[in-house]
Amino acid sequence: MAKYLDLRTQYNKNDLIEAAEFIKNGKLVLFPTETVYGIGANGLDSNAVKSIFVAKNRAGDNPLILHVSSIDMVDTIAKDISPLEKKLMNDFFPGPLTIILKRKDIVPNVVTANLDTVGVRMPSNKIARDLIELSNTPIAAPSANISGRPSGTNIQDIFNELNDKVDYILDGGETKIGLESTVIRVINDKIHILRPGKITYEDLSKYAEVIIDEHILGSLKENDKILSPGMKYKHYAPNTKCMLIYSDDKEKLLEEMKKLENENTLIITNNNNVNLFQNAIGYGTSLEEISHNIFKLLRQIDKHNKELIIIEGVKPEGLGLAIMNRLIRACSHNYIKL
Numbered sequence: 001m002a003k004y005l006d007l008r009t010q011y012n013k014n015d016l017i018e019a020a021e022f023i024k025n026g027k028l029v030l031f032p033t034e035t036v037y038g039i040g041a042n043g044l045d046s047n048a049v050k051s052i053f054v055a056k057n058r059a060g061d062n063p064l065i066l067h068v069s070s071i072d073m074v075d076t077i078a079k080d081i082s083p084l085e086k087k088l089m090n091d092f093f094p095g096p097l098t099i100i101l102k103r104k105d106i107v108p109n110v111v112t113a114n115l116d117t118v119g120v121r122m123p124s125n126k127i128a129r130d131l132i133e134l135s136n137t138p139i140a141a142p143s144a145n146i147s148g149r150p151s152g153t154n155i156q157d158i159f160n161e162l163n164d165k166v167d168y169i170l171d172g173g174e175t176k177i178g179l180e181s182t183v184i185r186v187i188n189d190k191i192h193i194l195r196p197g198k199i200t201y202e203d204l205s206k207y208a209e210v211i212i213d214e215h216i217l218g219s220l221k222e223n224d225k226i227l228s229p230g231m232k233y234k235h236y237a238p239n240t241k242c243m244l245i246y247s248d249d250k251e252k253l254l255e256e257m258k259k260l261e262n263e264n265t266l267i268i269t270n271n272n273n274v275n276l277f278q279n280a281i282g283y284g285t286s287l288e289e290i291s292h293n294i295f296k297l298l299r300q301i302d303k304h305n306k307e308l309i310i311i312e313g314v315k316p317e318g319l320g321l322a323i324m325n326r327l328i329r330a331c332s333h334n335y336i337k338l
């Protein structure tokens with residue numbers, strides 16, 4: 001049973017002194033960020049980091065992101081930072097961007113899954129940043145969920161899943177963005193997007209040529225070389241079978257969804273279209289709303305006891321690319337593009 005602290009309505013930096021002591025003592029602290037909740041541990045303490053892998057049942061070859069509270073802290077864990085990487089950090093830190101950098105030896109192998117790089121992010125959520133600062137160490141923190149499940153965007157959704165797996169829970173209410181950070185790596189001055197998020201292709205294109213990794217929307221084939229181990233794992237999946245469907249032609253898309261629906265299906269669609277179907281729930285109207293709601297919805301899907309969930313896709317541009325990346329995986333690549 002974890003210690004629980006409610007910071008939803010009032011919050012003072014001093015409230016975090018105890019949680020920071022837990023981090024310093026090698027314990028696990030569940031905390032909010034602006035993207036999703038994280039399961040945090042002292043990122044420079046191998047044993048503490050190992051216990052994250054156990055708590056999440058995470059594959060040992062899937063590395064963790066180190067969360068920092070300042071650019072100075074980045075320099076303690078990463079080296080050979082290029083001018084482009086520096087510029088990106090200056091402009092996007094703090095925020096929902098993770099940059100894969102060359103790591104220093106101080107970073108334990110268990111964090112990076114023996115890679116010579118380390119993922120670094122500075123969260124903008126005040127609770128997250130204050131916790132890192134008070135702990136006086138980078139915090140390794142993957143998304144708060146058992147591996148394969150949708151990431152946690154509020155404590156209620158993940159309490160039963162993680163309460164007996166962590167030592168301390170900081171409840172900061174609903175996370176703002178609702179999707180994990182954009183993960184990038186700069187290679188030869190080109191920005192490779194390894195996981196799309198709130199910081200988009202369009203945002204990054206102002207800085208350099210941007211390459212969207214082919215595995216973001218495509219499936220992984222045998223012998224494919226991958227730049228990020230996380231790409232090969234099943235993710236975000238409810239137990240009920242899900243299908244994603246999309247067309248640039250809105251009318252055609254809705255027509256096809258109508259044909260597919262029956263008493264054993266549940267449709268997940270734009271709020272504006274809910275009335276068109278017998279059995280449908282809305283995921284919001286704007287891309288921001290959809291990204292905010294989607295993991296919460298995926299967690300509720302099994303309760304509807306349907307045989308098939310039919311999810312309306314969005315145009316894979318801007319934040320839409322991140323939404324489609326998560327939905328394609330939630331549907332285990334069961335995706336119809338009309």
Ligand code: AMP
Binds near residue numbers: 062063117230231
């Ligand atoms: P999560 O911890 O759930 O937010 O996922 C972190 C993502 O970042 C996973 O997909 C990891 O594979 C990826 N990642 C973390 N560190 C690295 C790294 N050094 N190189 C490539 N990908 C990384």
Ligand code: MG
Binds near residue numbers: 142143151
């Ligand atoms: Mg995750």
